Amino acid sequence: MPLISPFPASRFFDLHRLLALTPGPSNHEGPRRLVLEEHLHACDVRTTTDPADNLWVHMGSGPWEDTIVFDAHVDVVERGYAREVIHGADTLQGLGVGDDLVAVTMLALLAEQLADERGALERPLSILFSVGEEGLGNLRGVRQVVADHQTAPWAFVSFDGSLDRCANVGLGSLRYRLRVSCPGGHSWGNYGAPNAIDQLTDALAVLRAAHRKVAGSVDAPVSWNMGTINGGQGINSIARMAEATFECRSTCPQALSRIDRAFAEALRPIRAREHVKVMRRVIGRRPAAQAVHPERLVPVATAVLKETGIEPEFKPASTNINAPLAAGWPALCMGLCICGNAHREDEFVQLDSLPKGWRCLSRLLEELVVRK
Numbered sequence: 001m002p003l004i005s006p007f008p009a010s011r012f013f014d015l016h017r018l019l020a021l022t023p024g025p026s027n028h029e030g031p032r033r034l035v036l037e038e039h040l041h042a043c044d045v046r047t048t049t050d051p052a053d054n055l056w057v058h059m060g061s062g063p064w065e066d067t068i069v070f071d072a073h074v075d076v077v078e079r080g081y082a083r084e085v086i087h088g089a090d091t092l093q094g095l096g097v098g099d100d101l102v103a104v105t106m107l108a109l110l111a112e113q114l115a116d117e118r119g120a121l122e123r124p125l126s127i128l129f130s131v132g133e134e135g136l137g138n139l140r141g142v143r144q145v146v147a148d149h150q151t152a153p154w155a156f157v158s159f160d161g162s163l164d165r166c167a168n169v170g171l172g173s174l175r176y177r178l179r180v181s182c183p184g185g186h187s188w189g190n191y192g193a194p195n196a197i198d199q200l201t202d203a204l205a206v207l208r209a210a211h212r213k214v215a216g217s218v219d220a221p222v223s224w225n226m227g228t229i230n231g232g233q234g235i236n237s238i239a240r241m242a243e244a245t246f247e248c249r250s251t252c253p254q255a256l257s258r259i260d261r262a263f264a265e266a267l268r269p270i271r272a273r274e275h276v277k278v279m280r281r282v283i284g285r286r287p288a289a290q291a292v293h294p295e296r297l298v299p300v301a302t303a304v305l306k307e308t309g310i311e312p313e314f315k316p317a318s319t320n321i322n323a324p325l326a327a328g329w330p331a332l333c334m335g336l337c338i339c340g341n342a343h344r345e346d347e348f349v350q351l352d353s354l355p356k357g358w359r360c361l362s363r364l365l366e367e368l369v370v371r372k
Contacts, residue, residue: 003113003114003117003120003362003365003366003370004110004113004114004358004361004362004365005113006355006358007354007355007358007359008109008358009354009355011109011112012105012106012109012354012358013087015039015105015108015109016085016092016097016101016102016105017085017087018035018039019032019035019036019074019101019104019105020076020081020082020085020094020095020096020097020101021081021082021084021085022035022081023079023080023081024074024075024076024080024081025075025076025077025078025079025080025081025134026075026077026080026131026132026133026134026135026136026137027075027131027132027136027137027140028080029053029074029075029080029131029132030053032074032075032076032080032081033053033055033074033129033131036055036074036104036108036129037055039108040057040108040111040112043111043112043115044115045057045111045112045115046058050144050145050148051144051148052131052132052140052141052143052144052145053131053141054128054129054130054131054141054144054145055074055128055129056126056127056128056129057111057126057127057129058124058125058126058127059111059114059121059124059125059126059127060121060122060123060124060125060369061124062123062124063124064124064149064151064153065151065152065153065154066123066124066153066154067123067124067125067126067153067154068123068124068125068126068153068154068155068157068368068369069125069126069127069128069145069153069155069156069157070107070110070125070126070127070128070157070159070364071127071128071129071130071142071156071157071158071159071320072100072103072104072106072107072128072129072130072158072159072160073100073104073129073130073131073132073133073134073141073158073160073320074100074104074129074130074131075131075132075133075134075137076095076096076099076100076101076134077095077096077099077134077135077343078095078343079095080096081095081096082094082095082096082097083095083345085097090350090351090352091348091349091350091351092348092349092351093346093347093348093349094345094347095343095344095345095347096347097339097347097348097349098162098335098337098339098340098342098347098348098349099160099161099339099342099343099347100133100159100160102335102336102337102339102349102354102357103159103160103335103336103337104129106159106336106357106358106361107127107129107159107361108129110127110361110365111127120370121369121370122369122370122371123154123368123369125365125369126153128141128145130142130145130320133160133319133320135284136175136283136284138283138284138285138286139286139320139322139323141320142158142320142322142323142324143323145323145324146323146324146327146329152324152327152328152329152330153329154296154330155296155297155329155330155331155332155368156321156324156329156330156331156332157297157331157332157333157334157364157368158319158320158321158331158332158333159333159334159335159336159361160319160320160333160334160335161317161319161333161334161335161339161342162335162337162338162339162340163305163310163334163335163336163337163338163353163356163357163360164305164310164311164312164313164335164338165312165313165314165315165317165334165335166298166301166302166305166312166313166314166315166332166333166334167314167315167316167317167319167321167332167333167334168291168292168294168297168298168314168321168325168331168332168333169251169289169290169291169314169315169316169317169325170251170286170287170288170289170290170316170317170318170319170321170322170325170326171249171250171251171286171288171316171317171318171322172249172250172251172252172253172256172286172287172288172289172318172322173247173248173249173256173284173285173286173318174247174248174249174256174259174260174282174284174285175227175245175246175247175282175283175284175285176245176246176247176263176280176281176282176283177243177244177245177279177280177281177283178200178203178204178207178243178244178245178246178278178279178280178281179241179242179243179278179279179281180196180199180200180203180231180241180242180243180276180277180278180279181196181240181241181276181277181279182194182195182196182199182238182239182240182241182275182276182277183240183275184196184233184237184238184239184240185237185238186236186237186238187235187236187237187238188236190238191238193238193275194238194273194274194275194276195238195239196231196232196238196239196240196241196242197231197232197239197242198239199242199270199273199276199278200229200231200242200243200244202270203267203270203278204226204244204246206266206267206269206270207246207263207266207267208224209266210259210262210263210265210266211224211248211259211262211263213262214255214258214259214262215255217258218250218252218254218255218258219252220250220251220252220255221250221251222248222249222250222252222255222256222259223247223248223249223250224246224247224248225246225247225248225249226244226245226246227244227245227246227247228244228245229242229243229244229245230242230243230244231243245283247284249318250288251288251290251316252288253287253288253289255288256288260282263280264280267280286318286322286323287322287323287325287326288322288326289321289322289325289326290325291325292325292328292329292330292331293330294330296330297330297331297332298314298332300364300367300368301332301334301364303367304360304363304364304367305334305360307359307360307363308356308359308360309356310356312334317333319333320333321333334360335357336357336358336360336361337349337350337353337354337357338350338353338356339353
């Protein structure tokens, strides 16, 4: 008799909706984590927390080095919840429904079903509901997990994104805030005084040029993205302050290190300008990392997905696996649904993909945890 039942649709939709409507933005996941914790306790599933406020369910017995970790992040971008979850004929729609609350819900239901089957597990299983994956969460949850363990588990599997995409290479990133301050003044009476917006645009231009120079000198792609820009007090005032946030990404750690040094050097002339203060701060850092022991997870994940008719596409990604990979842990990221429009109000999940995702999760459990 299988350990896991067929897809429990009714329980899934009830819990998923509750989690999606409960606040849980990055670094403020408490309300959603509490709802999840109460749900698990009502199902006689024991939980623990760690210093980062990750929620854990530990099942089976054995050393950490033999443990399989199944992870899903509980935080949702921006305000952290869906204003409504639209259950249509073919899709679920709402902020966060796919990223990453399908995976959170499925792992919670998995924990429910395994509560009385702990003795059937050949390997210990740790289910991690992690915090701080999105945005400026800066991988706070999984960084805590890595810091708490001197050795690697047998494998770390993070469930995130779409079912047809997998990653075992970590796409690294550097995220910056650049702030420029000037004395300001009246647009006519103090004409000629440095304007913080002008100075910021000058600074961004030299940083963009520095990025292009580094990107052209390395083999791996290095991206640049402007995230936000703001400043000034009014149309007839010389801007006293302006700031921007931006990021660069690459799979090459050396490229990101070179970018950081190049940015520091490029800003020197602007820092030297009279009455201009420039502050550059790293506000997020995700390590770039290559695959670790891919033979442990890639063949299993590929076979399981093909069983459901899905040909997986492996591409580097910036997810919770970055920190474990950088620490030398075997890790892989895959989705449990077909979803799209991530980080938007019209984010959606294809309903017919949910039983497939549940089947993949069940089969991974069989291959990695039940069989040794």
